[in-house]
Amino acid sequence: MPLRALLELVQAAPQAFRREPAIDEGSGQQLLAAAVQRYEAAQLEANPDPVRLDTAYDTVLFCGLALLAARGYRTQAKEGRHELVLEAMAAELGLTEARHDEVDALRKRRNAKYTGLTRVSPADLKTALALARRILDDTEVWFTRERAERLRRS
Amino acid sequence: MNNAKLTELLGGRDRVALLRALFLQRGRRFTNQQLATHAGVSPGNAHKLLARWVDLGLVERSVDARNITYRAADDPALEALRDLLARSDRLLADIRAALPAEVETAVVFGSVARGEERAGSDVDVLALGPGLSEIRLNAALRPVGRKHECDISVACFSTAEFERLLAAGDGFARSVAGQRTIALKGELRLAAPSAA
Numbered sequence: 457m458p459l460r461a462l463l464e465l466v467q468a469a470p471q472a473f474r475r476e477p478a479i480d481e482g483s484g485q486q487l488l489a490a491a492v493q494r495y496e497a498a499q500l501e502a503n504p505d506p507v508r509l510d511t512a513y514d515t516v517l518f519c520g521l522a523l524l525a526a527r528g529y530r531t532q533a534k535e536g537r538h539e540l541v542l543e544a545m546a547a548e549l550g551l552t553e554a555r556h557d558e559v560d561a562l563r564k565r566r567n568a569k570y571t572g573l574t575r576v577s578p579a580d581l582k583t584a585l586a587l588a589r590r591i592l593d594d595t596e597v598w599f600t601r602e603r604a605e606r607l608r609r610s
Numbered sequence: 611m612n613n614a615k616l617t618e619l620l621g622g623r624d625r626v627a628l629l630r631a632l633f634l635q636r637g638r639r640f641t642n643q644q645l646a647t648h649a650g651v652s653p654g655n656a657h658k659l660l661a662r663w664v665d666l667g668l669v670e671r672s673v674d675a676r677n678i679t680y681r682a683a684d685d686p687a688l689e690a691l692r693d694l695l696a697r698s699d700r701l702l703a704d705i706r707a708a709l710p711a712e713v714e715t716a717v718v719f720g721s722v723a724r725g726e727e728r729a730g731s732d733v734d735v736l737a738l739g740p741g742l743s744e745i746r747l748n749a750a751l752r753p754v755g756r757k758h759e760c761d762i763s764v765a766c767f768s769t770a771e772f773e774r775l776l777a778a779g780d781g782f783a784r785s786v787a788g789q790r791t792i793a794l795k796g797e798l799r800l801a802a803p804s805a806a
Contacts, residue, residue, distance in 0.1 A: 554749070561748040564763075577766065578703035587745075 459556055462527055462544040472534045473524075481602065485594030488599060489520035495588055505576040506569065512584035513566040515558060519595040520545035526602065540564055549594045558587055616698045623724065623790065624651045626698075628659055632669060632682040633692045639672065639679035650790060653768055705735065705753045706794045710747070714739040714769065715796035723792045735764045735794070736786050742766035756805065795800060 464548065466473045490512075497503065498511040520541040527548075531537045542563060546556040562584055619627050631640070640648065646656040660680050663669040667687065672679050672712035682688070702718065709716055716724070720734035733755075737747055744766040755762040765782070767775070775783035791798060 489623065553753075556758070557749040557752040558745065561745045564748065565745050577742070579741050579766075580745050583743040583745045 459543055459551070459553065461572040462524065463495065465540050465544050469536075469540055469609045471536075472531055472537045472540050473522070473531050474521065474525060474532050475528055475529065476530050479525045479528060479530060481526045481543040481599075481606075484524075485599065487518050487525050491515050491522060491592055491595065494518060495592055497516035497586060498588060504580040505578075505581050506574050509576045509581055510566060510569070510585045512581075513562055515588035516545075516591045517541065519591050522595060523548045528601070534578070536560065544590075545595075547599060549591070555590075558583075559591065562587055614726055617696070617726075624649070624655050625659060626695075627651055627792075628656060629691070630695050630699060631690070634694075639681045639744055641677050641679055644677070645680060649675045650792075668722060677769060686768070700753070701733070701758045701760070702792060702794060704757065705733070705751060708751050708754050709737065709795055710750065712739045713737045713795055714721060715787075716794040717791035717798050718794060719786045719789055719791045723790050731760070733760055735762060736772075736791075736798075737764050737766045738769045738772055738796075738798075739766075740768050741764050742768070 460468065466475075488573075494511045495515040495533050498508045498515060500503070500508070503511070517538060521531070523545050524541060531541055539560065543556065545551075546559060553558070565580060617623050620626050620629065628645060628651055629746060631645055632638075642657050642660060643653055645651075645660070646653040658770070659673075660669060664671045666743065667683055669680050672681075679751045682692075682756065705718075706716075706746050708747055715735050715738040718733060721731045722733050735751070744764060747764045747766055748762070751762045751764060772783055776787055787798070
């Protein structure tokens with residue numbers, strides 16, 4: 457099934473998203489800055505590996521939240537919202553299905569902590585950090601492009 | 611057709627495992643012991659079923675100076691059975707094909723391996739090999755899950771790490787090592803935990 461765009465997801469799961477006129481690209485930029493902070497924390501070798509994987513995942517999630525905010529949406533505390541945010545993010549960034557599969561596999565790997573699986577292999581940490589870096593780069597490019605587009609229109 | 615339906619139709623897990631080994635490797639001859647090991651069935655039960663299947667013409671028995679061997683019969687009427695077994699095996703074949711080269715050993719465990727899965731059951735896979743990323747492996751198997759409309763969940767370890775967990779009495783490792791599995795790649799040969 458192809459990735460669903462944000463508006464399709466809003467229609468399919470209206471309980472998970474809320475349109476808020478008060479939030480805008482500025483809110484998105486703040487969330488993007490929060491994503492950058494999390495990526496920096498994920499890189500700190502002093503942190504335990506499970507914490508680094510968690511913050512690598514948070515980097516990706518905050519990128520998704522930043523994109524949503526830039527489009528005027530927030531998410532609501534509903535089960536499954538992370539999955540929806542990541543799908544909307546993937547569609548917005550134009551990720552391939554294979555890349556989205558990696559993002560979603562990271563989400564599931566991160567959620568394994570709730571079932572007591574706290575061990576994180578070096579290979580998984582490396583994958584998570586590389587994925588977070590890539591999504592962060594893609595999101596920063598997206599914001600730059602959006603800003604340029606807005607300036608062109610004004 | 612999933613494993614649970616096939617198991618019900620053919621009258622048990624051992625029958626499915628033995629018929630799958632015999633009919634999906636056309637022409638291959640097995641001794642009773644080889645077949646039992648390959649299918650994960652006790653040699654006694656394999657012997658009993660093979661004797662019955664030879665009488666019925668499902669299986670051909672050959673005797674040479676050293677061994678008694680068995681192979682699937684060539685009867686064209688059995689092609690439908692072969693097709694049924696192959697269809698039920700397609701998910702496993704697709705998982706096998708999607709495994710990256712660095713996976714040394716992989717098995718299916720859980721409800722699918724026990725022939726007890728229901729609609730919506732996850733397909734649980736254990737993969738052993740050096741430096742495996744569970745994230746990458748789970749992502750690589752997503753297209754297979756989409757094709758077969760099921761969730762495939764892979765747990766990854768190095769062989770040494772899994773053996774350490776087993777020796778330490780880890781619940782997950784003991785549970786997988788102690789239950790029926792379906793081999794996807796290599797064989798799950800683990801060093802026996804040392805006695806406490």
